[in-house]
Amino acid sequence: MTFHSIEWQGDTLRLLDQRRLPHETVFIACTTASAVAEAIHTMTVRGAPAIGVAAAFGVVLAAYRGEDIPAAAALLRATRPTAVNLMWALDRMLAVTPRTPAALLDRAQQLYDADIAVNRRLGAQAQALIPDGAVAIHHCNTGALATVDYGTALGALRIAHEQGKRIHVYLDETRPRLQGAGLSAYELRAFGVPHTLIVDSAAAHVMRTRRVDFCIVGCDRVAANGDVANKIGTYALALAARAHGVPFYVACPLSTLDLATPDGSAIAIEERAATEITHVAGRLICPEDTPVFNPAFDITPAELVSAIITEQGIVRPPYGAELRSLLANQ
């Protein structure tokens, strides 16, 4: 089973509208780079690996329409600042020479296929950390919907389940956009992985009162020192894990590593619209015009990360040399 959240059909990029899940399965058809940019900005498509691949096809669409390629890439690059996979994918598209529509399509399809292969390898690597009977806490959505297929952290858990390991996953609902409730619960139900939904602030209580073997999350960017940018709430979860001696794992492809960024303080944290907090499912939950602070991501310092799981292997602290070595051996 697969979700096909990103599909290329002839001259159209079809994107599963993740804002309407789990209630409706609706696709939007993008035929221009600007439509793809809008879909990334509005989080119709989301998840660091998925937006990288979607943006690559956005560049293809610009080429098909005879638009300026660097301008289209710049438009796509500006949609969301935190996930480095977006920049990584666009850089690979811009490196195509000559930038013919056919060559660009070929590169985008390579990125698409590579994402699936990378996630399968990442999930296989992760099995060394997932014992039979494991109980995990997972934040946000990092599954097939966040990638081309399989996913990173959630993909690793799915593979563990497919291997017959009797795992159980606590899913943080992940306010404000509730990707854990709307997307991760939807995926784990589809794959038959036992799970329990909790509010984000209950994760620490779960660790204090029940057995939890590890926390596992995806990632939008890893800095050279191992600091991790990921969905808001990741840092709070990592602090709780540390307080309970629960290992905290980050699963991401090598394309998420950004050695040009020395540490987390150099990563731009996107702030999104107040309405993401003030409205849930279209309903106002607070007084009109309540002042809001809505950072979409936070930084988890490297010292709270027990291991980073990539398709190339698992690295542990200190991360600096390990991450450089991983990329050098790619």
Add this chain to the structure above:
Amino acid sequence: MTFHSIEWQGDTLRLLDQRRLPHETVFIACTTASAVAEAIHTMTVRGAPAIGVAAAFGVVLAAYRGEDIPAAAALLRATRPTAVNLMWALDRMLAVTPRTPAALLDRAQQLYDADIAVNRRLGAQAQALIPDGAVAIHHCNTGALATVDYGTALGALRIAHEQGKRIHVYLDETRPRLQGAGLSAYELRAFGVPHTLIVDSAAAHVMRTRRVDFCIVGCDRVAANGDVANKIGTYALALAARAHGVPFYVACPLSTLDLATPDGSAIAIEERAATEITHVAGRLICPEDTPVFNPAFDITPAELVSAIITEQGIVRPPYGAELRSLLANQ
């Protein structure tokens, strides 16, 4: 300005329906103990001090109707297990002799008036911990709506504002029931206290990236050793505060102290309906029948609590002897 969330009128207890705030100001009229019990159970009225006083008037209503007083008290006592103020208020009602309607009404009105006086004194005591210009993080709702008037933690912040201190309050929205968004933002707006709404999981990020002088919360029960039962998420907030060296204050009346409970492990943690998590504002946010774990409260160990603020004074660790001494000098 006051909210009059609990009003006694002739032979009727009027309760502000807090489930409909901030959008609608609707009162429900209770003329029986069982109606009051239902209002407490459904959280039409909520907040540890408020449900204690509401239950006291429930006993009065039973007396007015010639019902069995101990049976009515037992019904009211069974509505919610965690907040000890409910048990405390009912014990005071049962101690009335003889249990005439007039005598019971007199006692309930004493509890009502005492709650206001206690909160004002508690708020005054708290000022020693709230400097001019303070930035605080607050969880759940602990204001006038959670009490008869003024409130505990939020009351202390309101008094600081009334004294001209330029404070700013980050409000945790407090999933699942969103009392921070729906009730605390409503109160602070009414009183003109500057505030910013955040998702619960962002509090740690706020502490890491902005100046926060302290966290302050209310409480449903304090055990003899200083362990604190409070709204789910309190523990996660306290862990984040500890990691950042941010003082973590608990504000509660003496009626919240339960020296008969040795520590937090002996406090029953209420689990509430799955729909509180699966539905927000009536809308399903996850697949139908998603398995849920919904503890309404958690336990914050005494070692994470910097100070407990009561109407009788501020106590600091080690709490055992200090709490006993407070109650002895009452």
